[in-house]
Amino acid sequence: MTSDMTARMLRLLSLLQTRREWSGADLADRLEVTVRTVRRDIDRLRDLGYPVDSARGHAGGYRLAAGTDLPPLLLDDGEAVAIAVALRTAAGGLTGIEETALRALAKLEQVLPRRLRPQVTALQHAVAGIAWEDRGPRADPALLATLALACRDHEIITFDYTTRTATTAPRRVEPQHIVASGDLWYLLAHDTARDDWRIFRLDRITGPALTGHRAPARDLPGGSPAAFVAARLSAAPTRHRAVATVHAPADRVARSRHLATRIRPVDSATCLVDASDDSLTRIAQTLAGLTADYTLDADRDVLDHLRGAARRILHAAG
16 A cells, blocks of 8 residues: 555556546556555645646546646656657767757756666667758657647647648648657548548648547558558659569568568569669669579660769779
8 A cells, every 4th residue: 555645645546647637536546555645645746846737527537637847757667768769879970950959858867866877878878860861841849749649639730731742731630659760750640521541641741730639549451550650652653663673582582671572472482672762873782782683674764874883893893
């Protein structure tokens, strides 16, 4: 039983932060106190400035609402280490939120328990990332936060979306997941007007607005958000076509994150690799990474680019 009032209130605050809404009975069970004691502790939290909303009814319901200031977050050891490492990683390489991550990291490390600092340092030193080039558009932290909340609460959201042809139109969607692919972020959502699943690049979203209306969670075809987005990206039209017939089994062809859904077996000894892309350079990089002989069916501009690259390589090789 949580008898010490201070410890009990901290535990209550921690519980309120882990779920959108709690019934009074559930909180009482977790804290091993009466529902009446829970009500009193909720009132004490409100007196301390925590915005706790309540619902009427026999059991009652409580949720930690948004306030003017962010309340202290209660993290266990594992959560604190994970957040610190993630913030350090974001500060060092995730485009668009470096400064925001550094400010948050400074606040966290100021209060990080001494016993956890070696774990954070060891993890950060052991994990390294390589940024080969600065390619993708920068992520907007505010947009990421808004969409993440909408996904969590299944709240319908509206925004303006600019397509790859530079046309802009309003969208109203039921957000489900946010998926990162390389340097780009995508929102996976169910488009209410089209009654179908769609993916939206975050750098093309403007004017997001939460509607306050919630929709039931939907079952995503296939179940995996990452696989669904990868399949859609692979099927999307590209500026340059390049398809290689590789003389090796599909399971032996080196797979990169860009080709996960673009390798198709032809028979036990041959497969097709769709290297089509909007970038001629990336097509060349993909083909150069193949470890078996292949024949290529590609657009003229692709072939010209490859011949030019081959001449420069041969000239450099002497």
